[in-house]
Amino acid sequence: MISKNMQTILDIGLVPLIVLDDAAQAVPFGQALVAGGIPLAEVTFRLDTIRAMAQHVPGLIVGAGTVHNVAQAEAAVRAGATFIVTPAFNPAVTEWCLRNHIDILPGTVSPADIEAANGMGIEVCKFFPAAAYGGVKTLKALAGPFG
Numbered sequence: 512m513i514s515k516n517m518q519t520i521l522d523i524g525l526v527p528l529i530v531l532d533d534a535a536q537a538v539p540f541g542q543a544l545v546a547g548g549i550p551l552a553e554v555t556f557r558l559d560t561i562r563a564m565a566q567h568v569p570g571l572i573v574g575a576g577t578v579h580n581v582a583q584a585e586a587a588v589r590a591g592a593t594f595i596v597t598p599a600f601n602p603a604v605t606e607w608c609l610r611n612h613i614d615i616l617p618g619t620v621s622p623a624d625i626e627a628a629n630g631m632g633i634e635v636c637k638f639f640p641a642a643a644y645g646g647v648k649t650l651k652a653l654a655g656p657f658g
Contacts, residue, residue: 513634516572516593517614519551521635526553526596526616528576534559541568556583558590565591574614581607588613598639600624605631620644625657 513521520526527544529552531537537554541564544552553576554561565573574594575587584595584604594614597604601617608615609631618639619625628636638650645652 514614517635519572520594520614523549523551525549526551526574529554529560531557531560534563537563538567540564541571541573544568545570553594553596554592556587558586561587561592562590565593574616578604580604584608584613596637600627600636602627602631605633622653622656625653629657 527549529540531540531554534557537560541552544550545568550570551572552564553574554564556575556577561573561575564571572594573592574596575584575592576596578584578587578595578597579601581603584607587595588611594616595604595608596616596618598618600619605615605617605628615633616635616637617628617633619628619636620639625636
């Protein structure tokens with residue numbers, strides 16, 4: 512079953528990846544996303560930015576990206592992230608998110624990764640790194656068995 516947040520992500524059709532080295536920029540940046548009709552941000556693992564956006568930008572769905580382990584996932588959720596994005600399929604992080612009802616977009620690049628994620632009930636994955644693994648051509652090839 513797809514959560515309300517995940518449905519919003521699918522409806523928007525893209526996930527802006529946010530890399531801010533100065534957390535003071537987080538709130539105005541988040542407000543600009545909401546005002547522009549894209550109330551969504553995947554923040555590369557920067558807890559201060561995640562916290563500022565989650566606490567001070569109403570209506571913004573904030574996720575944590577570049578999450579490599581369960582400790583990072585836990586910290587991101589404590590900071591206000593409502594979804595997690597991993598750069599590769601990580602069973603431990605995926606299991607933790609599922610147990611804790613946190614949306615997860617695991618990074619997948621191969622049929623084996625996708626099959627493993629699907630086997631855990633994951634319906635949506637992140638194709639990463641897309642360009643290095645054939646981009647649109649590979650996505651089209653994967654769409655047959657993994658539509």
